[in-house]
Amino acid sequence: MQGQGNAVMSLLSLHDVRLSHGRTLVLDHVDLTVDAGRIITVVGPNGAGKSSLLKVALGLLTPDSGRVERSAKVIGYVPQRLEIGRLLPLSVRRFLAMAIRETADKGQLEAMLDTVGAGHVLARQVVDLSGGEMQRVLLARALLRKPDLLVLDEPVGGVDVAGQAELYDLITGQAREAGVGVLMVSHDLHVVMAATDHVVCLNRHVCCAGHPEAVSRHPEYLALFGPRVAASLAIYTHAHDHGHGADGSVLPLDAGGGGHVHGPGCRHG
């Protein structure tokens, strides 16, 4: 979705957000912005606060302090998992129809399920779906709402390898072709490095953030993910006659463009 003129429309922003679960501080001084047509991916170890961050962004959790601004009109959300009571009789068709609050047009639902590679499950009970099928149905449900902002918590968890690539292509297409803003949590660092505009490396606070290439060289990123991961990702980088600033802008190498550019989210001195 485009803003007026060449202005990029901000769909969501978090300012200096702090969140505790009981006595545990989960998010500390977190800043983040999602613009239309951009893919922002949050990476970080287990328990780093990634899902909590998405829930704050969606308004499902209230931060202790800080500010959340949402200007997106329609948000499509894929949670990390959805617990549906085993005794609740609910077909996939009904589950999808509920999301769009309309009389379900079977053809429309089937077409969307086909798009996410789950065309065969329309008549199934939700509780009978496999893990990967459920993720595909959750993505279909999010897309049916025609969102201008997609919030995706490990959207391809449990999906087979071929399916993962297809779903990431679909998500990328939403941003590139439909101008949807995407805020995503992912552990698939290869994909993150290849198809994301902006990476936020989270470990309670924002350790570093910026263009994937700059983040992948940042000491805090390397410390979090280890040299073996960093080495396996090196194959995805290529010789560059330029570098990138934290916002993805192109910088000449002699202007320090090959390295990390510190921003307001960097609290590491």
Ligand SMILES: Nc1ncnc2c1ncn2[C@@H]1O[C@H](COP(=O)(O)OP(=O)(O)OP(=O)(O)O)[C@@H](O)[C@H]1O
């Ligand atoms: N409702 C809750 N009550 C208490 N603690 C919670 C609650 N939800 C999350 N936590 C704790 O907050 C921390 C952050 O959890 P969160 O789910 O946001 O992490 P995550 O980065 O998404 O982890 P993962 O990669 O394992 O999914 C964890 O230590 C978790 O145990």
